[in-house]
Amino acid sequence: xxxxxxxxxxxxxxxxxxxxxxxxxxxxxxxxxxxxxxxxxxxxxxxxxxxxxxxxxxxxxxxxxxxxxxxxxxxxxxxxxxxxxxxxxxxxxxxxxxxxxxxxxxxxxxxxxxxxxxxxxxxxxxxxxxxxxxxxxxxxxxxxxxxxxxxxxxxxxxxxxxxxxxxxxxxxxxxxxxxxxxxxxxxxxxxxxxxxxxxxxxxxxxxxxxxxxxxxxxxxxxxxxxxxxxxxxxxxxxxxxxxxxxxxxxxxxxxxxxxxxxxxxxxxxxxxxxxxxxxxxxxxxxxxxxxxxxxxxxxxxxxxxxxxxxxxxxxxxxxxxxxxxxxxxxxxxxxxxxxxxxx
Amino acid sequence: xxxxxxxxxxxxxxxxxxxxxxxxxxxxxxxxxxxxxxxxxxxxxxxxxxxxxxxxxxxxxxxxxxxxxxxxxxxxxxxxxxxxxxxxxxxxxxxxxxxxxxxxxxxxxxxxxxxxxxxxxxxxxxxxxxxxxxxxxxxxxxxxxxxxxxxxxxxxxxxxxxxxxxxxxxxxxxxxxxxxxxxxxxxxxxxxxxxxxxxxxxxxxxxxxxxxxxxxxxxxxxxxxxxxxxxxxxxxxxxxx
Numbered sequence: 001x002x003x004x005x006x007x008x009x010x011x012x013x014x015x016x017x018x019x020x021x022x023x024x025x026x027x028x029x030x031x032x033x034x035x036x037x038x039x040x041x042x043x044x045x046x047x048x049x050x051x052x053x054x055x056x057x058x059x060x061x062x063x064x065x066x067x068x069x070x071x072x073x074x075x076x077x078x079x080x081x082x083x084x085x086x087x088x089x090x091x092x093x094x095x096x097x098x099x100x101x102x103x104x105x106x107x108x109x110x111x112x113x114x115x116x117x118x119x120x121x122x123x124x125x126x127x128x129x130x131x132x133x134x135x136x137x138x139x140x141x142x143x144x145x146x147x148x149x150x151x152x153x154x155x156x157x158x159x160x161x162x163x164x165x166x167x168x169x170x171x172x173x174x175x176x177x178x179x180x181x182x183x184x185x186x187x188x189x190x191x192x193x194x195x196x197x198x199x200x201x202x203x204x205x206x207x208x209x210x211x212x213x214x215x216x217x218x219x220x221x222x223x224x225x226x227x228x229x230x231x232x233x234x235x236x237x238x239x240x241x242x243x244x245x246x247x248x249x250x251x252x253x254x255x256x257x258x259x260x261x262x263x264x265x266x267x268x269x270x271x272x273x274x275x276x277x278x279x280x281x282x283x284x285x286x287x288x289x290x291x292x293x294x295x296x297x298x299x300x301x302x303x304x305x306x307x308x309x310x311x312x313x314x315x316x317x318x319x320x321x322x323x324x325x326x327x328x329x330x331x332x333x334x335x336x337x338x339x340x341x342x343x
Numbered sequence: 344x345x346x347x348x349x350x351x352x353x354x355x356x357x358x359x360x361x362x363x364x365x366x367x368x369x370x371x372x373x374x375x376x377x378x379x380x381x382x383x384x385x386x387x388x389x390x391x392x393x394x395x396x397x398x399x400x401x402x403x404x405x406x407x408x409x410x411x412x413x414x415x416x417x418x419x420x421x422x423x424x425x426x427x428x429x430x431x432x433x434x435x436x437x438x439x440x441x442x443x444x445x446x447x448x449x450x451x452x453x454x455x456x457x458x459x460x461x462x463x464x465x466x467x468x469x470x471x472x473x474x475x476x477x478x479x480x481x482x483x484x485x486x487x488x489x490x491x492x493x494x495x496x497x498x499x500x501x502x503x504x505x506x507x508x509x510x511x512x513x514x515x516x517x518x519x520x521x522x523x524x525x526x527x528x529x530x531x532x533x534x535x536x537x538x539x540x541x542x543x544x545x546x547x548x549x550x551x552x553x554x555x556x557x558x559x560x561x562x563x564x565x566x567x568x569x570x571x572x573x574x575x576x577x578x579x580x581x582x583x584x
Contacts, residue, residue, distance in 0.1 A: 046566055052412065052565070053566060053567070055412070055413070059419060059420060059557060060555060062423070063423050063424070063427060063553055063555075066424075066427070092413075093413050099379060100379060100416070100421045101420040101421065102424075103382075104383060104428075105428060107383050107387065107425075108425045108428035108429055330383035331376075333379045333380045
């Protein structure tokens with residue numbers, strides 16, 4: 001007898017950057033296990049993720065992570081109904097480890113394969129965090145390499161409101177943190193420093209703020225902050241890192257918040273969700289919450305674990321994608337530059 | 344015994360199914376698609392050609408380096424997952440050594456070279472003695488031009504094999520009188536050789552740990568080498584004997 005869809009067990013794998021992760025979901029929303037092995041300490045001394053080292057760690061970690069995931073979930077391999085895997089965007093060598101393992105698992109189990117877009121996965125982390133969440137809603141995606149506003153009209157229907165033209169918000173965070181001598185990963189350090197600084201101390205630019213423009217650009221802001229730091233150093237001034245962090249973060253946040261609520265209004269949505277690694281930024285989360293209360297919009301964001309790169313969100317996206325027939329064949333390849341598009 | 348063998352260490356994608364001492368099917372090609380795209384479809388195909396169901400397999404053998412870092416990981420990730428799901432042993436064999444299985448000729452030095460970028464190769468040399476393959480000189484990284492010149496100093500016939508021969512030597516470098524290159528159809532790695540070499544370990548009851556097997560890279564990542572150059576005081580210096 002065929003299983004009911006709520007009973008389907010999805011094994012999901014994520015290896016797009018510096019986290020090796022495997023998860024088992026029952027149905028679309030119940031996480032039975034979500035194991036994440038992070039490499040952050042390994043990359044710290046290099047000041048950023050080294051792709052070759054990340055790939056070398058993934059090939060060592062992949063089987064223990066899958067094995068621990070199945071044991072934690074209390075599920076046997078033969079009970080798995082489908083295999084979902086991140087195929088992009090990300091570091092190609094890192095993605096390939098997960099993709100190759102997932103294809104081989106699916107083939108060996110004789111079960112279908114589902115290639116998942118990592119960024120869609122971040123949006124779907126919100127379904128795991130909020131069991132009653134249903135489309136339609138607006139999603140603000142802010143991750144290391146991507147910034148985008150997506151109108152989620154259905155589980156398999158997305159409309160791109162706009163995305164980044166150049167640097168993503170996360171890239172600007174990392175670069176500025178590095179120049180200020182903060183250890184990797186820089187995002188959380190800037191977030192923490194910003195709490196001690198004055199956000200109005202330095203007037204950094206905000207780009208593309210005209211109404212109805214949902215594209216993002218952070219390269220100008222990044223340059224402005226770097227120029228400011230350089231000129232302060234030239235003058236022999238001691239850097240007020242807290243003020244720089246707070247003022248920079250304010251510029252990023254105001255642009256994101258402004259555009260997000262404009263998009264909510266234009267699309268006539270009553271819910272805004274935050275998605276992606278930068279969703280863990282407490283300043284951004286607090287500002288969005290404040291604005292949402294003011295405007296009577298429901299605001300959701302996943303807890304910290306579901307904001308980081310994790311396989312549970314890939315399993316969730318994979319589950320809903322498969323309901324719509326979104327399977328992959330064994331020719332599935334990694335696509336490092338995969339982006340979000342209309343669906 | 345029924346083994347599936349995989350070699351994705353070079354541009355060649357090769358998979359084979361073999362029973363004990365017999366090649367049942369093999370698919371070896373050097374095409375335009377990547378290993379990532381073709382490996383699993385080829386595994387499916389080669390099993391079908393041999394009329395073997397994956398559930399009948401009793402072992403997996405993978406060509407485990409040296410070679411292309413990414414290629415090796417694609418092959419090993421697939422091999423590990425398959426071994427794990429099917430509950431059968433996995434063994435990794437040397438890509439260089441498997442190539443020497445192409446030419447079981449006594450009295451000749453077999454010099455196996457795999458591209459190591461920037462004019463270098465991973466090289467190991469072998470001799471067949473009493474029907475067994477012996478390592479004559481252990482694996483190292485060296486300049487291709489130096490390897491070829493060194494072969495000219497040897498007092499025996501030398502045959503060069505490997506992707507470095509196809510890419511950088513055959514028809515491109517003048518060879519010393521005692522040195523020749525393997526024929527084009529024998530110069531690249533093949534999963535049939537990997538299968539036969541791996542069977543010996545499987546028959547001896549030997550297997551690798553599917554949980555922690557790593558490719559044999561020989562080289563560290565460039566980032567690590569650079570970092571240690573810049574931080575000599577923190578680099579871990581191995582104790583000298």
